Amino acid sequence: PEEVKARIMAKYPPKVARKRSKQFVINKVGEDGKTPVINANVRTVPGLMGQRGCCYAGCKGVVLGPTRDIINITHGPIGCGFYSWLTRRNQTDPESTPDGHNFMTYCFSTDMQDEEIIFGGEKKLKQAIQEAYDNFKPKAIAVFSTCPVGLIGDDVHSVCREMKEKLGINIFGFSCEGYKGVSQSAGHHIANNGIFKHVVGLDDTIKEGKYRINLLGEYNIGGDAFEIERIFDKCGITQVAAYSGNSSIDAFANSHTADLNCIMCHRSINYVAEMMETKFGVPWIKVNFIGAEATAKSLRKIAQYFGEQELIDKVEEVIAEELPEVEAACAEVRPRTEGKRAMLFVGGSRAHHYQELFGELGMKTLSAGYEFGHRDDYEGRKVLPDIKVDADSRNIEELTIEKDPERFNPRISEERKAELENSGFEFNDYDGMMPEMPDGAMVIDDLSQWETDQLIKIFKPDLFCAGIKEKYTVQKHGIPLKQLHSYDYGGPYAGFKGAINFYHEIDRMVNSRVWEYMKAPWDKNPELAATYACD
Ligand code: CFM
Ligand code: HCA
Structure with a gap:
């Protein structure tokens, strides 16, 4: 691993290499459980193609998207709302609440046009809130700001306050413009703050249950x-x-x-x-x-x-x-599955949690990392x-x-x-991913596309775990890719029944040789081949 790291870093300009080497760490767990320091939650180097999403995705898509009875309005151009429209595969059971409301199947957006970018979008936002209210009579409406909203200075919070007063339901906004912070992670924080400020604590009834x-x-x-x-x-x-x-x-x-x-x-x-x-x-x-x-x-x-x-x-x-x-x-x-080798590069928690399931299958995690985890999630x-x-x-x-x-x-x-x-019980604690990984494993933060290609060429793992953007390039190397975000439309993988599903799925993937047999277009037609400038 040390040599691989050196080889990869040698291809970068010195400044980039300096930054990336702090995010590319060879694991070593000390007696005291301490691991090496990793640099995380920092900006991606421009020009490196990363896996990350934006702040809006973290706020609207991740944290609030799965709540079925809030009407989530995306204030922005239609693409942002469309792309976050159930693509994360969060399921729900509307029958478990009395009114049966489920707005998750709809995509609500102000569909901003040039006119609003130039003259302001607050009027259109008010109209959208009114229209959503008239049609659905929801208990709550949330508004999510996309990049242009912050750039043109629409005040979504005052619009929300005004409409809350007018309509008498809970309406609140999020300044979760895509460019805030360095990844989805900023959006999580903004979402947590917003739910806490506007919702938590509104109902003190102690319901049944011991x-x-x-x-x-x-x-x-x-x-x-x-x-x-x-x-x-x-x-x-x-x-x-x-x-x-x-x-x-x-x-x-x-x-x-x-x-x-x-x-x-x-x-x-x-x-x-x-x-x-x-x-x-x-x-x-x-x-x-x-x-x-x-x-x-x-x-x-x-x-x-x-x-x-x-x-x-x-x-x-x-x-x-x-x-x-x-x-x-x-x-x-x-x-x-025993002895097969996996690599996991996902989000901010699954790259750690799924190592449990691979361990149960006797598989080895060669390398893992988060897209946007912070140092505490690693160390x-x-x-x-x-x-x-x-x-x-x-x-x-x-x-x-x-x-x-x-x-x-x-x-x-x-x-x-x-x-x-x-007696060893831990409150308020999370030990992170690295203390549970073996010495010598490569822990890589904010992995790039080029590094993905290098790791695959050098190690030829039996399975690569990542997301939709990585899936097809990895498969073209002849390696199966398991999406640990969407589960490739399978699941559940949690709990006891989920573990069984996962075992079968991974058995199927690491023992089928279909990707090996596949030839990428450039393998068949050399004129389609390309090389990275640094290859
Ligand atoms: Fe938490 Fe998630 Fe994840 Fe995440 Fe995500 Fe996700 Fe993920 Mo995709 S909240 S950090 S922002 S476990 S959407 S359900 S799969 S990157 S590893
Ligand atoms: C997001 C959502 C995502 C993307 C998954 C992927 C998800 O980051 O905005 O890249 O395949 O889980 O749906 O993480």
Whole structure:
């Protein structure tokens, strides 16, 4: 790996090489669990073709898109709304709320034209809000700003305030222009702030349920949340709210009444957990429902938090009931997947979580990285105090949150918390991806297209995991690509049933030789071949 890194860096101009080498790290886990420092959440070098999306995608597409009963209006040219129209495959079950509203199948946009760019788009936005209200009578409308909105200076927040007053429903806006921040990650933060300011805490009713939790950072891609809900139901755990897979606005409004926040995707939603703890006293823990072992471990952790024997026993019973089928599927597949080598480059959490499933299959992760994870997602939250806040991050509002004078209620006593912690239970912690990866694995942040080609040519992995933009070029190298964003229209892969689906899918992919047989057009017709200037 060291030599490969040196070879790749040698092709870059010195300044680029200096920057990229800090984002291309050979893993080494020290005795104390410490790993090398990686540079992350920094601007992509212009000219390098990366995998990242924009701030608007993170805010509208990722965090708020999956909520079915908010009308999400994209204020901008039609492409932004169109491209974020269910392409993420977040599923929902409208029948789980009484009014059955589901606006996710619609694409709402102000469809900005030259005229609005020149003379301002606020009037058209007001009309769009009115029209959406007249046609659908929703409980809430959210407005998402795209790049031109920030450039021309439309004040979406004052439009929202005015229309909220006029229509008497909850209307709020997001200044999540695509260019804010360096990636989707900025959009997550803006979305978290907005939900917290405008929705969380609006409904104090304590609903039924003994073990009441929120699941944060699970977006129901390919039905993952349905499988996790199935498991919670079976264990007798009540999910008050999910952020935001299969979610509704009423659940967000009530979510501060839960007794524990469980975080799946730390990157996209840790802000909500932190703010809810400060304001309302709800503690948070990190969980992971990708991988059968990880699922069992997370359920046990939830049961341990509540500390009631009844729940601890129930969780064990469910695990004992579910695991045999998973283990049988794994045992059947594993002789064919054992020792195969994978590379994973996705988002800000799955590149870590999916290593669990590959581990269960006996597969090795040669290299992994995030598109937009921060250092804490790589090295663990222990590095938070050392992270330098640069101008791009400072650009994103940091809300000042205080204890709610009436509603703050610490869910567990200091003594009980200390007792749990002494037995190894971790609150407010995420250890990150690198401590769990073997020494010598290549951890690469914000991987570029050219680097992808190099890694594939040098290592010829059995499977490459990334997204739609990477899929076809990787396949043209003869290597199968599994989309870990959209799941290639399959799934669910979470929980117990999901693990079984994944085992079968990966068996099929790494043992079929179809991509090897395929010849790329330039292999057949050399005149179509091209080389990178630095090849
Ligand atoms: Fe979290 Fe996600 Fe991900 Fe993400 Fe995403 Fe996604 Fe992802 Mo695509 S919230 S960081 S911004 S787990 S949309 S459901 S698959 S890049 S790894
Ligand atoms: C996004 C959404 C995305 C894109 C996936 C991909 C998703 O970043 O805006 O590149 O295949 O999961 O849908 O991450």
